[in-house]
Amino acid sequence: MKYLILIILVVLSFSSISAHEGGHGIPLKQWELATNKLFKADFIKYENDEVWLLDSDHTIRIFQISDFSDEDQKYIKNKSEYIHSLNTNTTIESGSQSFSSYNGALIGLGIFLLCFSLFKLIKQKKSIYLIHGVLGLGVVLIVSCKDTSIPKTGRREVPSNDVSLMQTYFGKFEGVTTRSDENYLYVSSNGLPDHDMMVGITNWQQQVPINQDYTGDNSWAIPIHPKMAEHPLSTKTNLLKGAIAVAVNGIPIFNPLNNRGEDANAIGELDNWGGHCGRADDYHYHLPPLHLQDQVGTGNPVAYAVDGFPVYGETTDTLDAYLGKTNPDGSYQYHTIKEYPYFIAGMRGEVQLDPKTKAPENQVYPQPRTQELRPALRPLRGAKIIDFKSLGENSYALTYSLDSKEYTINYGWNSAGTYTYEFINPDGTSTVETYKPRQK
Known part of the structure; x- marks a missing residue:
């Protein structure tokens, strides 16, 4: 019976290894829309307030971010930030984990100890070899049970401006x-x-x-x-x-x-x-x-x-x-x-x-x-500005064409802040407008 239990533990440890994010056989995430409708799909990307998902029929479905529940919106944004960080060398907080080669080596060691323990127990039937199995199982569980969900993307520290x-x-x-x-x-x-x-x-x-x-x-x-x-x-x-x-x-x-x-x-x-x-x-x-x-x-x-x-x-x-x-x-x-x-x-x-x-x-x-x-x-429909020049300090002339005729605005301001505008028509006639200092 104890050997059967050990075999089950070995099988479970392999399952935990294959269940890290990105592995095969992961169930689709269940999403909740703001209308309380539920469905399952994989996240693809979030861009320009649009969320792209892949459902079980391998059909891409596009939603607005506002279509989702608050909890799913938070998930989408965190997931998108994480993916973006991978593409832009974003520093991930040290508390988040990924399935690294180092972790893989530890998993391999744990599996070896489990297999060695099982082999010795079957051949020699000495309970002392259970220690190897327990040690191996402990290594596997510690490493594989680390949080491999979406890592928290810290706000990347950037250098201050010079x-x-x-x-x-x-x-x-x-x-x-x-x-x-x-x-x-x-x-x-x-x-x-x-x-x-x-x-x-x-x-x-x-x-x-x-x-x-x-x-x-x-x-x-x-x-x-x-x-x-x-x-x-x-x-x-x-x-x-x-x-x-x-x-x-x-x-x-x-x-x-x-x-x-x-x-x-x-x-x-x-x-x-x-x-x-x-x-x-x-x-x-x-x-x-x-x-x-x-x-x-x-x-x-x-x-x-x-x-x-x-x-x-x-x-x-x-x-x-x-x-x-x-x-x-x-x-x-x-x-x-x-x-x-x-x-x-x-x-x-x-x-x-x-x-x-x-x-x-x-x-x-x-x-x-x-x-x-x-x-x-x-x-002013149909108008096109064709010239602009300085007439002196704080004085300018803007010329525009309209219906094949040219109009000019001469304008400027003095030290007291009074603004004067002269509107010159194609026939030479003009009107003047004056504006007093602006209130601050």
């Missing part, structure tokens, strides 16, 4: 200043780039670029100690308001999608430099400003995302789902591509969201404030 190096990039542009504290690098500017603007826009809402007060407490803040987000935010379904990055020339970069969810570049809203003006006549980019590489140098970042990670130009390296990559030293960086989503497909780092906003029109908090000077105007 503040001095960051300041050299921003310092290449006149009028851009920086300061730092223990947590942030603060970037100050007047919101106007040193290149021409607006030319090439064919879908224009009649805004023109004016200065902004991105200084003091209203500066852009870039984290010095970025952290990897447990659940990165897709920029397709989030952050349609506010900036997601700051260019090294002090100009904010918004989501490539406008606040209506349209590709601003594809519908003609952007100029030849990838930017345009918002409702507050605030100039900003919607595309990564690769033209800045001429000033910062190829191979250097053209911007920093508001999660603290740098944005570089194009690369031949393999990028992850967020259009970024992890470097050997553990640092992370975004890159750009030619088509939508162009850059930062998802906010890989941790950010705080403005509680007053809701997805998709949410934004990272805090954001520097802009204040509307003129009433918001409607799109």
Whole structure:
């Protein structure tokens, strides 16, 4: 009878070995939908809020993450993070285990002791050999019973930003200043780039670029100690308001999608430099400003995302789902591509969201404030901006064509903050509008 019990224990130990995750013969996971419906399937992937599963008929089934129970949503996200960590050299917490070759060697030793014990008991019928069996069984159980379910993916530690190096990039542009504290690098500017603007826009809402007060407490803040987000935010379904990055020339970069969810570049809203003006006549980019590489140098970042990670130009390296990559030293960086989503497909780092906003029109908090000077105007259908030039300090001229005729807006502001706009018609007549200083 005791030999039969020992044989059963050996069989059970082999079963425990073959039952580690990824082995054959594992039952399909049971899933629960928010409607309380249950079904069984294997997890394949989670991407863009879609969950891919393989059922018992080997049919791929696609669901929205919101279709699942809270418990299954947590499982899906943890599983996805773990799979992503394997593909990006994510450091797994030391408490989690995998079925390593070292564990395999221990299992082999345990099986050997079990077999040796069984053989001796059958041949010589001496109970002393039970010690070998117990020892072997103990080794097998200890190793094979370790948790081989989804390892906990720790938030990968990434190096802090080199503040001095960051300041050299921003310092290449006149009028851009920086300061730092223990947590942030603060970037100050007047919101106007040193290149021409607006030319090439064919879908224009009649805004023109004016200065902004991105200084003091209203500066852009870039984290010095970025952290990897447990659940990165897709920029397709989030952050349609506010900036997601700051260019090294002090100009904010918004989501490539406008606040209506349209590709601003594809519908003609952007100029030849990838930017345009918002409702507050605030100039900003919607595309990564690769033209800045001429000033910062190829191979250097053209911007920093508001999660603290740098944005570089194009690369031949393999990028992850967020259009970024992890470097050997553990640092992370975004890159750009030619088509939508162009850059930062998802906010890989941790950010705080403005509680007053809701997805998709949410934004990272805090954001520097802009204040509307003129009433918001409607799109001028058929207009195309054909020229923009400086007329002197704080003075500009914008020319657009409409119905084969040219119109010009001469505008500027004085030291007291009074803004004057002269609208010149094709026949030479004009009207003037004046706006008093903005309230702070």
